[in-house]
Amino acid sequence: MSVDDFKARARAMWALGDFPRVARETIADVGPTLVASAGVRTGAKVLDVAAGSGATSIPAALAGGDVIASDLTPELLEAGRHAAIAAGVAVQWTEADAEALPFDDASFDVVLSSFGAMFAPRHQVVADELLRVARPGGTIGMANWTPGGWVGQFFLVMVPFMPPLPEGALPPVLWGSEEHVRTLFGDGVSELTFTRRVQPVTHFPSPQALVDYYKSNFGPTIIAYNSVADDPGRTAELDLKLLDFAERSRGDDGWEFEYLEVIARRAS
Numbered sequence: 001m002s003v004d005d006f007k008a009r010a011r012a013m014w015a016l017g018d019f020p021r022v023a024r025e026t027i028a029d030v031g032p033t034l035v036a037s038a039g040v041r042t043g044a045k046v047l048d049v050a051a052g053s054g055a056t057s058i059p060a061a062l063a064g065g066d067v068i069a070s071d072l073t074p075e076l077l078e079a080g081r082h083a084a085i086a087a088g089v090a091v092q093w094t095e096a097d098a099e100a101l102p103f104d105d106a107s108f109d110v111v112l113s114s115f116g117a118m119f120a121p122r123h124q125v126v127a128d129e130l131l132r133v134a135r136p137g138g139t140i141g142m143a144n145w146t147p148g149g150w151v152g153q154f155f156l157v158m159v160p161f162m163p164p165l166p167e168g169a170l171p172p173v174l175w176g177s178e179e180h181v182r183t184l185f186g187d188g189v190s191e192l193t194f195t196r197r198v199q200p201v202t203h204f205p206s207p208q209a210l211v212d213y214y215k216s217n218f219g220p221t222i223i224a225y226n227s228v229a230d231d232p233g234r235t236a237e238l239d240l241k242l243l244d245f246a247e248r249s250r251g252d253d254g255w256e257f258e259y260l261e262v263i264a265r266r267a268s
């Protein structure tokens, strides 16, 4: 599969189910936390990359930022547009590929991405784009799922059931590895801070309820099931593996989604 075909599929995948609901119900704390860590201030020019329905863009606008939310998937931008109106903030919504951002060099004080840029296939191309559009001395803030955390492991269960990555693409969760991020940003940054954070997910009453929720609402899980839809044995296997994982990963208070928060200062 070519990179372009992969992106066309990614765009269709993230429009499946109800990602805005998943973002609202499972990662609501991440955007406001990232905005605070990145120090978004009144009047700051902010770009949210792979913004989806605005889980980070809207908190950035609430913090006073002058925000552009960019994403590959128009359906999510549309949902974000409505959410921003409901929140009473102005955000500009723009269709854009994280690997080819349609913005001038050095045009943003803060460039953010929560669980977004990590899903573009060519990591170095994305890192170079994030650096290019940030002004010297500006901030890049990311929230990236870690390979060993809940979401990283959830994807690991689904990957054998999903279409393969295109040649030259790297697994998204590598962005949750400090060494990988350090290498990608290289001497393009003058400071790099990593913080491991956890988003608690407490509202699913049972492991089965969690699996059913992701099957109905989360594009990657829907794609995994669609890929084996004509094979009842493989579908049953996927059901079992996801349920087993949901049971094994449950703690006393539900589930904990670990992510790596990255705050980088663009070198001058």
Ligand SMILES: C[S@@+](CC[C@H](N)C(=O)[O-])C[C@H]1O[C@@H](n2cnc3c(N)ncnc32)[C@H](O)[C@@H]1O
Pocket (backbone or CB within 6 Å): 007, 010, 011, 014, 023, 049, 050, 051, 052, 053, 054, 055, 056, 070, 071, 072, 073, 076, 096, 097, 098, 099, 113, 114, 115, 116, 117, 119, 120, 121
């Ligand atoms: C897990 S969602 C996260 C959305 C949002 N940042 C949030 O925190 O809710 C991943 C997002 O990445 C977007 N995406 C995937 N590949 C992309 C690419 N190459 N360029 C821009 N956006 C992309 C998808 O459309 C989707 O909105």
